[in-house]
Amino acid sequence: MSQAENIHDVVIVGGGPAGLAAGIYTGRGGLDAVLLDMMGGGGQVNTIDRVENYPGVVDPESGIELADIMRKQSESFGVAITFDEVKKIETTDELLTVNCTSENYSAKTLLAASGASHRPLGVPGEGRLTGRGVSYCATCDGAFFRGQHVAVVGGGSSAVMEAVYLSRIVERVTLIHRRDSLRAEKIQQDRLFAADNIEVLWDCAVEEVLGNNEVSGLKIKNLKTGDPSQLDVTGMFVFIGLIPNSTFLKGVVEMDDFGFIKTDTRMRTINPRIFAAGDIRQDSARQIGTAVGDGITAAVNIQEMLDTVTPDRQYVKS
Ligand code: NAP
Secondary structure: OOOOOOEEEEEEEOOOHHHHHHHHHHHHOOOOEEEEEOOOOOHHHHHOOOEOOOOOOOOOEOHHHHHHHHHHHHHHOOOEEEEOOEEEEEEOOOOEEEEEOOOEEEEEEEEEOOOEEEOOOOOOOOOOOEOOOEEOOHHHHHHHHOOOEEEEEOOOHHHHHHHHHHHOOOOEEEEEOOOOOOOOOHHHHHHHHHOOOEEEEOOEEEEEEEOOOOOOEEEEEEOOOOOEEEEOOOEEEEOOOEEEOOHHHOOOOOEOOOOOEOOOOOOEOOOOOEEEOHHHEOOOOOOHHHHHHHHHHHHHHHHHHHHOOOOOOOOOOO
16 A cells, blocks of 8 residues: 555654654554654754753763664654655645655644754855854764864854863864853853863854865954954854744744744644644743653644544544
8 A cells, every 4th residue: 555545643744852752652552653754863862962951861871872762662662764854734624645755645643843953154155165164063073173173153052062062072162152141051151161172252243154165264253342353263063043844834834933833732733633842843942851741742632632533533622
């Protein structure tokens, strides 16, 4: 039977902690669940060096290890994890059609758990030199800069955490932040200020990434004084927030101005057959633990919704 003829109970889009947690619960609950992921699962967790704030994980383990355990646990309950990219969702009252690059899937419900991607700075040179000194993942690319001087852009937990990670590998890290205080968690800030090879450029913005084939420096502007300067670095790591991976649901569910999906506390969107969980959701705390909680909440409510579908398959609103 082709995928198009097989009506799944739920299609889960995204194999990060939210999607995998939902996979564990829907699979264990006996639902026919298929999980679609462009990269095979793990999501942003794969880029975390040490997971130390996920309850129950006492000895920090890498994000890759944690995601791998969740993936195996989900598969052990019969969830099929499939490489595919969702392009569009078509909806009727009774059914959803999930159009992907390789296949189309029919499903009674859908869980959007496709997370968010790193936001680019949008300055000249950034796109051209991405992969040639510009990076959005310290765990992936840090080792290429051993013994060198790199810049990290941003003032949130991601930027500060990644600056500390890089300081253990490279010779020197310059954190560039547009204001004079950080929004990162205090524990992350304490680690940053304790590192003797990290300096902070306060109130500064990167105006251009310099270099022909590889990054050779950054054009900087002090936003308070207007003074220009140049920073000679071979790498720039950008961590200035996230863009939700929600394009495939544009016009189908309600989103905020940034594209984060609006849900109620049961993870329901305005479409009764579509749920959202994790970083893609408006007001998510964007932690592994909260993504897992969202995924479980969505799974429980998907199960409940399918149980309340009447024999003629009309959704009964509670
Ligand atoms: P974030 O908290 O939104 O911080 C983004 C940072 O980038 C802010 O400092 C912001 O500056 C700066 N920024 C935004 N746009 C910029 C631009 N165009 N140019 C220069 N700087 C710009 O993002 P995040 O650090 O990626 O964190 C995302 C979420 O994940 C947060 O909820 C965070 O708590 C969570 N997180 C948690 C952990 C953990 O271990 N607990 C680790 C990483 C992330 P302003 O401060 O001036 O706005």
